[in-house]
Amino acid sequence: GEDVEQSLFLSVREGDSSVINCTYTDSSSTYLYWYKQEPGAGLQLLTYIFSNMDMKQDQRLTVLLNKKDKHLSLRIADTQTGDSAIYFCAERRGAGNMLTFGGGTRLMVKP
Amino acid sequence: DVKVTQSSRYLVKRTGEKVFLECVQDMDHENMFWYRQDPGLGLRLIYFSYDVKMKEKGDIPEGYSVSREKKERFSLILESASTNQTSMYLCASSFPLLAGGSQETQYFGPGTRLLVL
Numbered sequence: 001g002e003d004v005e006q007s008l009f010l011s012v013r014e015g016d017s018s019v020i021n022c023t024y025t026d027s028s029s030t031y032l033y034w035y036k037q038e039p040g041a042g043l044q045l046l047t048y049i050f051s052n053m054d055m056k057q058d059q060r061l062t063v064l065l066n067k068k069d070k071h072l073s074l075r076i077a078d079t080q081t082g083d084s085a086i087y088f089c090a091e092r093r094g095a096g097n098m099l100t101f102g103g104g105t106r107l108m109v110k111p
Numbered sequence: 112d113v114k115v116t117q118s119s120r121y122l123v124k125r126t127g128e129k130v131f132l133e134c135v136q137d138m139d140h141e142n143m144f145w146y147r148q149d150p151g152l153g154l155r156l157i158y159f160s161y162d163v164k165m166k167e168k169g170d171i172p173e174g175y176s177v178s179r180e181k182k183e184r185f186s187l188i189l190e191s192a193s194t195n196q197t198s199m200y201l202c203a204s205s206f207p208l209l210a211g212g213s214q215e216t217q218y219f220g221p222g223t224r225l226l227v228l
Contacts, residue, residue, distance in 0.1 A: 008151065035219075042115070042201055042219035043154075088153060097142050097161060097205070098169065099217060103153040 004102035022089035134202030143185035
């Protein structure tokens with residue numbers, strides 16, 4: 001099975017908060033990332049968190065990391081239709097250059 | 112701004128054809144990566160290169176090869192395309208991890224959607 005897992009789909013109403021969850025298996029993960037992919041486009045880095053942090057806030061985005069449970073979440077406040085996209089979490093293990101990605105969560109925002 | 116470009120947005124090829132996917136980055140990044148993206152499977156690493164003429168296999172290298180003759184260019188080659196290689200191919204580049212553990216960001220190209228008939 002995948003080392004990084006996400007649910008496939010999330011639907012929210014415009015103005016609500018969205019929470020996208022991710023679980024990973026490797027306790028040696030050093031950095032964890034959230035990428036956004038809009039239709040027909042490549043991946044855009046949204047935010048990242050170092051493994052010794054448990055929270056990071058960046059405007060409408062809040063990342064929570066529970067290292068004990070190996071659980072990462074991305075909260076988007078006041079979700080807008082422009083936030084509709086696929087969101088990928090990714091982990092980097094140790095000092096390596098490679099990232100392992102989850103399967104992506106498709107966020108649909110209804111007006 | 113970092114720019115990663117891929118030679119084609121869409122390609123249609125026949126089974127058995129040799130296929131070249133080109134990726135160019137303009138930020139003097141040492142690292143370059145090729146992924147394929149399939150629904151429900153996320154991104155899977157095919158190959159990466161950490162310097163000119165250097166390459167490492169990723170998770171799914173079978174059926175692919177790569178070439179890095181110049182720092183800015185990383186090519187993915189399908190020697191004999193098969194229908195199970197129909198996919199979206201994404202290229203990325205980054206600086207190497209700095210001593211001390213600073214994070215390195217991978218910047219992605221727009222992707223090449225390949226259809227093998």
